[in-house]
Amino acid sequence: MTTAACCFRSTSLPSSFSIHKKLAVKRNSNAVSFMGLLSFSPKTSSFSTGLISISLKQRRSKNSFQVRAVAAPSEAVSGFDEMVAGTQRKYYMLGGKGGVGKTSCAASLAVKFANNGHPTLVVSTDPAHSLSDSFAQDLTGGQLVPVEGPDFPLFALEINPEKAREEFRNVTQKDGGTGVKDFMDGMGLGMLVEQLGELKLGELLDTPPPGLDEAIAISKVIQFLESQEYSMFTRIVFDTAPTGHTLRLLSLPDFLDASIGKILKLREKIASATSAIKSVFGQEQNRQGASDKLERLRERMVKVRELFRDTDSTEFVIVTIPTVMAVSESSRLSESLKKENVPVKRLIVNQIIPPSASDCKFCAMKRKDQMRALEMIKSDSELSSLMLIEAPLVDVEIRGVPALRFMGDIIWK
Numbered sequence: 158m159t160t161a162a163c164c165f166r167s168t169s170l171p172s173s174f175s176i177h178k179k180l181a182v183k184r185n186s187n188a189v190s191f192m193g194l195l196s197f198s199p200k201t202s203s204f205s206t207g208l209i210s211i212s213l214k215q216r217r218s219k220n221s222f223q224v225r226a227v228a229a230p231s232e233a234v235s236g237f238d239e240m241v242a243g244t245q246r247k248y249y250m251l252g253g254k255g256g257v258g259k260t261s262c263a264a265s266l267a268v269k270f271a272n273n274g275h276p277t278l279v280v281s282t283d284p285a286h287s288l289s290d291s292f293a294q295d296l297t298g299g300q301l302v303p304v305e306g307p308d309f310p311l312f313a314l315e316i317n318p319e320k321a322r323e324e325f326r327n328v329t330q331k332d333g334g335t336g337v338k339d340f341m342d343g344m345g346l347g348m349l350v351e352q353l354g355e356l357k358l359g360e361l362l363d364t365p366p367p368g369l370d371e372a373i374a375i376s377k378v379i380q381f382l383e384s385q386e387y388s389m390f391t392r393i394v395f396d397t398a399p400t401g402h403t404l405r406l407l408s409l410p411d412f413l414d415a416s417i418g419k420i421l422k423l424r425e426k427i428a429s430a431t432s433a434i435k436s437v438f439g440q441e442q443n444r445q446g447a448s449d450k451l452e453r454l455r456e457r458m459v460k461v462r463e464l465f466r467d468t469d470s471t472e473f474v475i476v477t478i479p480t481v482m483a484v485s486e487s488s489r490l491s492e493s494l495k496k497e498n499v500p501v502k503r504l505i506v507n508q509i510i511p512p513s514a515s516d517c518k519f520c521a522m523k524r525k526d527q528m529r530a531l532e533m534i535k536s537d538s539e540l541s542s543l544m545l546i547e548a549p550l551v552d553v554e555i556r557g558v559p560a561l562r563f564m565g566d567i568i569w570k
């Protein structure tokens with residue numbers, strides 16, 4: 158058995174393991190190993206650290222190599238049995254600070270659900286999508302795209318926030334905002350125009366606050382899921398935008414709901430005030446259509462809000478890394494989510510450096526730091542009550558279904 162010493166270099170892997178964007182999924186996307194002592198056994202064609210082994214034996218299935226975990230640094234259980242049980246539709250939203258591994262964790266959960274018999278949809282509502290990168294497949298286009306690899310249907314959806322906002326703008330501005338204003342001006346109802354000023358909807362859409370795109374994206378997902386065609390999905394996994402956005406998103410549906418509610422009320426007022434002349438101008442039909450659209454949009458916003466707070470079907474999983482900054486932010490996120498009555502049960506601490514048998518000072522220091530952050534979690538009033546899931550740092554990027562399957566088997570137990 159040959160032994161290669163650690164560090165966070167995938168150069169400790171043979172050259173065929175180097176990660177190339179396009180080829181990753183077909184050839185070597187399961188090229189995953191932990192930092193730490195890495196051994197290669199030519200006899201069995203497998204790598205092993207003290208913690209995992211990766212078998213290079215080619216499988217007959219589409220996904221070339223088999224990746225097998227022997228043991229993870231933490232034997233902590235994520236309660237996956239509970240997550241996977243039942244065929245009632247469940248929503249999992251993964252969120253946290255930027256770059257901590259939300260997409261990798263969300264994608265690995267989606268793969269795991271699909272491999273456990275759930276037709277699954279994974280949705281990115283992060284304006285900076287990375288699902289395509291994570292799956293090493295082109296999932297762009299704002300439509301449901303089948304993901305190749307898992308045993309059961311897995312679809313991905315990257316919502317194009319710009320496009321979604323544009324659609325929203327068309328409905329609210331043309332038919333509900335400026336449309337109302339023009340209409341009222343035309344009717345000589347200037348006194349009602351002032352009331353529109355309060356709505357600030359046009360302003361909102363010109364300089365959208367963070368979170369708006371996500372609210373619209375989620376409402377769009379709800380729109381998809383309302384149709385019969387998509388009723389087969391029993392698990393929906395959301396890869397959400399970084400923390401700040403998520404927090405603002407939580408209050409947005411209320412805000413938008415109120416704004417749209419105001420517009421609709423205003424419409425009713427106008428409708429009665431202009432009932433005598435409206436038929437002359439033949440505008441009644443248009444207005445009714447616009448009102449219906451707004452009403453539907455409002456209903457969807459209400460559903461977004463309800464979805465976030467539904468303890469039976471929804472759970473927000475916080476993803477963090479073991480650093481003081483990330484832990485502090487996660488604590489604040491947990492507090493805010495609880496305040497908003499969003500169900501939170503699990504906390505993933507990602508990128509934990511496993512104990513290393515090699516004599517790497519940098520790793521030892523880093524690990525010590527991480528252990529301190531983990532202690533901080535255990536004594537944090539917000540985070541200590543959550544189910545702690547520890548996920549190891551691996552020394553290459555997690556890309557492609559086999560790698561995600563491997564990661565999923567470590568995290569979701």
Ligand SMILES: Nc1ncnc2c1ncn2[C@@H]1O[C@H](COP(=O)(O)OP(=O)(O)OP(=O)(O)O)[C@@H](O)[C@H]1O
Binds near residue numbers: 283554
């Ligand atoms: N446990 C891990 N070990 C090694 N690399 C990891 C791990 N988790 C995530 N990564 C890598 O870190 C990078 C960022 O991960 P990912 O895209 O999942 O994070 P994110 O939180 O979704 O980021 P963003 O906030 O930018 O959307 C990716 O290159 C991913 O492969």
